[in-house]
Structures are given as structure tokens and as C-alpha cells.
Amino acid sequence: MKAVGVLDFGGPEMLRVVELPEPTEPDRGSIRIRVRSAAVNPADIAMRSRRGPAQPASPPYVFGMDAAGVIEQIGEGTDTHLKVGDEVMAIVIPQGSYGAYSEQVVVPVESVAPIPVGTTLPEAATLPMNGLTARLALDELALNPGNTLAVTGAAGALGGYMIQLAKADDLTVIADASEADESLVRKLGADHVIRRGQDFGAQVRAIVAEGADAVLDCALLDDLVVPAVRDGGAIATVRGFQGEAQRGIVFHPVYVPKYARESEKLDRLRRQVEDGQLTLRVAKTFPAEHAADAHRMLEGGGVRGRLVLEF
16 A cells, blocks of 8 residues: 655655555454545654654654545444444554555544544544644643633644634633734634734733633743743643643643544544534645655644645
């Protein structure tokens, strides 16, 4: 089967089409998907440049955490309402030559859900990893309706899902944006929009004097978001950052593999798309063999929504 990967780590130019053996037949509890669309995420860039988790296996290394496609086979005895031919989306945890940038993947049934009604496969491929990351962050923060959440990197794919899920949870959202992105962030549902920048904390406190109840730091501002949080508040981070203990603030590093087998949560995201609570944003699609161009575009910044590879 065709996949996209690297033989050695480095820049986008290292990506190439590789031939891999077809995956083995799914066993009980697993599903084989013919992948049509795979989203490109910052995590893929980190792994490609070897800034992500160590890869103990031999090359080629295949990346990708979001897949959407058609069920080809269901392992015998698997308990599921899904059936062969269904269009589905799945979260994939890459390891070695296994990743979503492949024509076929075998995944646990708990990692799969139908695509939202009325959406395309490229659109559906943007949801699993980022949607589950946002859901996990909110669950870790454990906020109550009416609490205030501040979001950095709000115009990005993860930030956008976070705003919309937070509003669905009846939270008040303060979100940052450049002047060019302000209308987008307001459309996503933010109650207050502040300018993107290193004075994030001061701008949040200009709205909520005591500080927000929590922050999700999608922009990797790290220590710069601490002043935005009230005493005893919480900060969710997406690259493992944990600041020094101060003012009773609790850090919650968010690792999406924790929710990689939470099909009920993925299916809830599907329903929220169908109900209009979540917006799927595809910035651009690329043929799989042009994956290097997609990586270059994402690394260049300013992408709003997700880039998607098509197989």
C-alpha cells in the first residue's frame, strides 16, 4: 500500500511516498479503514523533525493522527454498530511505520466514529485529534457553567474547537486574535477578543480583574499566560509545559492518547458538528504525494483550519 513517510528525520523535503505491506486482517476489537483523507497537524511536524516522542522502530516513519475513510473490514466478534462500507473518522496514534498518512490503517473500534452527516471526508479528518484534545482539556480543567476560560492561539484549529466546545459548556470565553483574525474568532463564539501578543495576561485582567478561571495555551506562550489566571485557577498546555507552582495555580498537560479509545466522546463531537455547535474548517487539500508542500505551508504559519492529504 502507499503511505507517506520519511527514511530519516528533518525538513519537509524528507517526506516521500513509500510502499508498505498491507496491514494484517483486523482481529477482534479492530477495524480496517481505507483512508481517503488524513489531516496534517503540528504534532506531525514535531515528529518529522524529531521534536516529538522517540521512534524506536526502523524507518520508514509514517505520521498522521487523523484519518477519515471507508470501513473495509471488521474483526470477527467485534461489538459495534458500524458496518463495512460506512464512512468513518478515527484517531490514530503513530508508531514506526504506522500512521494515518497511509492508504489503510487498522485501529481499535474505540478509536472510530461515523463522520458527521452532511460532511465530506476531508472535513471529517480535521476533527478527531484536535476535537478530542479540546474535549480532554475541558474535562481536565473541570470548569463550571459561567466560569471564564481564556484561549491563546484561538484562530487555529485547536483553538477554534476549544472556543466552540467551551460555549457549548456555557463558559465565558476570552480569546486572542490578530486584527485579521478578529472576525473569525468572534464568529466562532468568543465573548471577548483581545489582541494576540505577549501582554496576554494584562489584557485578560483588563476584562476580568481577578483573572480567568482557566487558560488553554494553544499558542505555547508558556509562562506568559500565568498572569492571566486567578489565584487557584488552572492552565491546560498542549506540549507538556508545566510552570513553577505559584498562587495555587494547577497545570494540566494535555496528551490526547488518553482519549484515543473514547469512542463515545468522539461520537459526541460528531453530534455537535451535526447540531451546529462545532465548525469543521479545511484550509486546503493536497494529493498525498504533495505532503511536503502541506508541511511547508503549515510551518509557514497563518493557516486557518486544517490542511488535509488525500489518498
